[in-house]
Amino acid sequence: MAKVSVIIPCYNQGQYVNEAVQSVLAQTCDDFEIIIVNDGSTDEFTNDLLSSYRGEKIHVIHTANQGPSEARNNGIRASTGRYILPLDADDKIGAEYLAEAIKVLESDPETGIVYCEAEYFGEKTGKWDLPLYSFEKMLRDNYIFCSAFFRREDYDATCGYNPNMIHGWEDWDFWLSLLELGKKVHRIPRILFYYRIRAESRDHVLDEEKYAHLRQRVYRNHLALYAEHFPDPINLYLENESLRYKLEWVYNSRDYQIGNRIMEVLRFVRKGLNV
Numbered sequence: 580m581a582k583v584s585v586i587i588p589c590y591n592q593g594q595y596v597n598e599a600v601q602s603v604l605a606q607t608c609d610d611f612e613i614i615i616v617n618d619g620s621t622d623e624f625t626n627d628l629l630s631s632y633r634g635e636k637i638h639v640i641h642t643a644n645q646g647p648s649e650a651r652n653n654g655i656r657a658s659t660g661r662y663i664l665p666l667d668a669d670d671k672i673g674a675e676y677l678a679e680a681i682k683v684l685e686s687d688p689e690t691g692i693v694y695c696e697a698e699y700f701g702e703k704t705g706k707w708d709l710p711l712y713s714f715e716k717m718l719r720d721n722y723i724f725c726s727a728f729f730r731r732e733d734y735d736a737t738c739g740y741n742p743n744m745i746h747g748w749e750d751w752d753f754w755l756s757l758l759e760l761g762k763k764v765h766r767i768p769r770i771l772f773y774y775r776i777r778a779e780s781r782d783h784v785l786d787e788e789k790y791a792h793l794r795q796r797v798y799r800n801h802l803a804l805y806a807e808h809f810p811d812p813i814n815l816y817l818e819n820e821s822l823r824y825k826l827e828w829v830y831n832s833r834d835y836q837i838g839n840r841i842m843e844v845l846r847f848v849r850k851g852l853n854v
Contacts, residue, residue, distance in 0.1 A: 581612040581636075583677050584660030584731075587668050588650030590618040593625030595669035595775065600637065602671035602773075608678040613637045615668075616654040619644025648740035648749040655734060663734060665750070666726050671700075673771035680728040683765050691762025692754060694727035695771040703776040712764050718808060721751035723764070726772050733757055741800055746789045748797060755801045 585603050589596050596615070603613050613636055617629045629639050642653055651665055662684055666672060673695075680693040697707040709722050716722055737756040740749045758764075798805050 580659045580661075582610040582660060582681065583608070583612075583662045583664055583728075584655070584658035585611055585613045585664045585666050586651055586654035586658065587613065587615045587666050588618050588647055588654065589615055589620065589625065589629065589668040590644065590650070591620045591622040591625050592668040593620070593622060593628045596625070596628065599666055599668050599671050600632075602673075603666070603677075604636070605674050606672075606677045607675050608681060611636065611677060612658065612660060614654045614658055615639045616650040617641045618646070618650040646742060646745060647747075648742045648744055651749075652739045652742075655731070655739070658731070661731055662728050663731055664726060664728050669775045669777065670726060671773045671775075672726065673769070673773070675769075676767075676771040679767050679769065679771065683767065684728060684730065687763070687765070689763050690765050691733050691757045691760065692723065692727050692729055692764045693767065694723050694764075695767040695769055697724060697772040697774055698770045699776050700773050701775040701777055706770065707774060712766055714758065715808075717751075717754065717758065718805065721748065721754065723750070723754050724772060724774060725750035727754070729757060733760060733762060736760055741796075743800070744793065744796055746793055748793045752797055752800055755797070755804060759801065759804055 587596065587599055600613060600615070603611065615629060615632065615637065617626070617639060619642060620626050620629070629641075632639050638657070640653060640657055642650070645653070655663055662681065664672075664677070664680070676695060679695070683690060683693045697709065699705055699707055707724075709724075710716060712722055737753070737760070740753050741756075744752050
């Protein structure tokens with residue numbers, strides 16, 4: 580039985596997955612297993628590569644395509660680790676991430692999520708400046724990336740990653756499930772996670788309709804949590820989001836900008852005439 584199970588879902592990402600795997604094999608802590616979930620890949624290169632993996636620490640599961648949520652769930656169900664780390668096939672981790680996270684988890688049984696500072700690589704480089712975690716912020720937006728550690732027993736106390744998050748944000752939805760258990764969050768003050776930026780990344784291609792749909796899904800999946808902190812968790816919050824987008828559209832419109840300049844001139848003239 581491994582102490583940490585690293586779960587790597589992979590769908591047609593053979594050109595990246597070996598870099599993710601090597602970043603795990605390079606850990607200073609060697610008490611881990613890697614479970615790669617081939618989520619119905621159709622790419623011949625990816626399938627051949629995943630079929631070639633051998634080793635005591637690497638296990639590959641082949642399934643029909645079910646999406647990121649179920650791919651992670653399938654990997655976790657097959658895992659033996661006390662702690663779980665999801666890792667996307669195109670990302671990578673620093674050599675001491677496992678050791679540092681285990682230290683935190685074993686020193687405080689109330690801590691349920693451990694993550695770190697992060698850096699971009701690929702089409703964009705530099706530090707990923709995420710705000711410090713707070714419970715209130717997490718209800719509004721996700722401030723924890725997908726590759727954070729959690730306990731297998733806590734996962735088993737939830738419904739896992741929700742497959743109804745079909746357009747993304749399944750990680751935010753799952754973190755909220757852990758927070759509903761009353762778990763604490765710890766951020767390691769070191770860059771130990773590297774997030775690849777690609778033009779086709781899911782978060783970069785969300786249109787306004789999908790964005791609104793995802794927010795509605797998150798709120799509906801956690802009605803009790805939002806009802807405790809907002810008087811009307813669905814309608815009020817969605818109305819605020821809708822109003823914000825409408826105002827942004829108005830403020831950025833050519834008609835508004837022209838009208839605003841005209842009003843500035845009129846206000847200046849009026850002030851000069853003292854009327």
